[in-house]
Amino acid sequence: MKKIIFSIYNDNVDQNSISTNSYKLDQFRKYSKQLEQAQRDYAAKCNADYMLHRLDITDYTELQFAKIRQLETYAEKYDQVLYLDFDVVPHKRAENIFDVYGDTLAIYSSHEHIEPRELKWFIEKDTFDSQNRYCKAAAKNSMLIIDNCQPSLKIYNTGVFYGSSKVLKQLHFDKRLIELKELLDEAKDDSLYPDNISKNFSYNNEVFVTYLIERYNISCDDMNIQWNYILDGFQTEPPDTAYFIHHVNKSFEISFPEKL
Numbered sequence: 001m002k003k004i005i006f007s008i009y010n011d012n013v014d015q016n017s018i019s020t021n022s023y024k025l026d027q028f029r030k031y032s033k034q035l036e037q038a039q040r041d042y043a044a045k046c047n048a049d050y051m052l053h054r055l056d057i058t059d060y061t062e063l064q065f066a067k068i069r070q071l072e073t074y075a076e077k078y079d080q081v082l083y084l085d086f087d088v089v090p091h092k093r094a095e096n097i098f099d100v101y102g103d104t105l106a107i108y109s110s111h112e113h114i115e116p117r118e119l120k121w122f123i124e125k126d127t128f129d130s131q132n133r134y135c136k137a138a139a140k141n142s143m144l145i146i147d148n149c150q151p152s153l154k155i156y157n158t159g160v161f162y163g164s165s166k167v168l169k170q171l172h173f174d175k176r177l178i179e180l181k182e183l184l185d186e187a188k189d190d191s192l193y194p195d196n197i198s199k200n201f202s203y204n205n206e207v208f209v210t211y212l213i214e215r216y217n218i219s220c221d222d223m224n225i226q227w228n229y230i231l232d233g234f235q236t237e238p239p240d241t242a243y244f245i246h247h248v249n250k251s252f253e254i255s256f257p258e259k260l
Contacts, residue, residue, distance in 0.1 A: 001079045003048035003098050007039055008067050009086045014058045027250040028086065034256045035086055042090035046098055048082070064158075064205040068173045071161060075168035085159040087247040088228075089255040094243035097162055097227065105213070105220040106162040108228035111153040130202040139201040140211045142187035143180075149215055156210045156220075159246050160228040170218050173208065180208045 011028050013020050028035075036052055043050035053070065057063045067083055074081045080098045084090070097106075110133060129135070133155055141151035181203055191198040201207075213220050229235075229242035231249050238245045238254070245255055 001098070002077070003046060003080045003082075004051065004074055004078045005039060005043040005046070005048050005082045005084060006051040006053060006070065006074065007036075007084045007086045007088075008053045008055055008063065008070070009036075010055050010057060010063060012058055013060050013063060020060055024250045027252055031252040031256060032086075035089065035252065038089045038255070039084055039086075041092075042094060045094075046096045048080075048098065049078075052086075061203055061205075065173075065177070067158070067161070068171070068205050068209060071163060071168055072171065072174060075163065075165040079165050081163055081165070081168060083158070083161040084244070085246065087250060087252075088159055089245045089247065089252075091238075091243055091245060097243075101162050101221060101223075103164045103166060105164075105167050105218065106223045106227075107156040107158060107209075107220060108160060108223040108225060109154045109156050109210075130200045130204070132200065135197055135200040136204060136207050137210075138191075138193045138197050139184060139187060139204070140207045140214075142191045142193065142198070142201070143183050143207075143211050144214060145192065146183060146187055146190070147215060152214060154210060154214070156206055156213070157228055157230070157246075158206050158209055159230075159248075160223065160244055161209075162223070167219055170216065171209070171212055173212065176212070177208070180211070183211075184208075 009032065011025050013025065040050050055063065055066055057066055071081055071083055082097055137153060137155040140155060144151050184201060184203060188198055188201040212218065226241050226243045228244055228246050229238050230246045231238060231251060231254065233249065
C-alpha cells in the first residue's frame with residue numbers, strides 16, 4: 001500500500017480574511033521548522049511519504065481549495081492519503097491513522113446546533129461571519145435543500161482529511177467546483193435562513209466537501225476528536241489523549257515549549 005502525508009504552507013497569505021492576520025503568519029514563520037519536522041516524524045512512523053507544498057497562492061479561499069485538489073491528485077498515485085493543515089502537530093503517541101481508517105474517508109465533524117434563544121440574539125446583534133461554523137452548515141444545507149436532499153447539522157473540518165484512493169476519487173471536487181459555486185450563489189439568493197445568516201454564505205472548501213459527501217452518499221467515517229483536537233479561544237490545552245493537535249489559535253509554543 002502506497003501512503004502519503006502532505007501539507008501546504010504559505011506565510012504570505014492575504015490578510016483580508018478573518019482566518020489570518022500578522023500574528024498568525026509570524027507564528028508560522030517562527031515555528032515552521034518544528035511544524036514540518038513533527039509531521040515528517042509522524043509520516044516516518046507510518047511508513048508513509050511526506051510532502052510539504054509551498055504554494056504561491058495568496059488568496060486564502062483558493063489555498064483551501066488547493067488542498068482538496070491535491071488530495072485528488074495524490075489519489076491517482078497513492079492508495080491512502082492524509083492531509084494535515086500546517087498548524088496540525090501529531091503527538092508522539094498517535095496511532096497509525098492508515099491502519100485505523102483503511103478504505104474510506106475520515107474527517108472530524110461538528111454538529112452546529114444553536115438554541116433558538118441564542119440564535120435570536122446572534123441574529124439581532126449581527127454577530128455571524130463567513131467562517132462561523134453555523135453559517136457554514138446553513139450554507140451547505142441551503143445547497144442540499146435546492147437539490148431536494150435532506151439537510152443536517154453536520155459540517156466537516158478539513159484541517160485533517162484522510163482518504164483511500166478509491167473513495168477520494170468519488171468526490172470529483174475540482175470537476176464540480178464551478179457547479180458548486182453556482183449552487184452556493186443560488187442558495188445565497190434563495191435561502192430559508194435569515195439575511196443575517198445567508199449574507200455570510202461564501203465559497204468554502206468545508207461547505208463544498210460536506211455538501212458533496214452528503215449529496216452523493218460518499219462513505220465517510222466521523223473521525224474521533226482525538227485526531228483533530230482543536231485549540232482555539234475556548235480550548236487552550238490539549239488532553240493527554242489527543243493524537244493530532246490542531247493549533248487554530250497558532251499558540252505553537254504549547255507543542256514546542258523549548259526556546260527557539
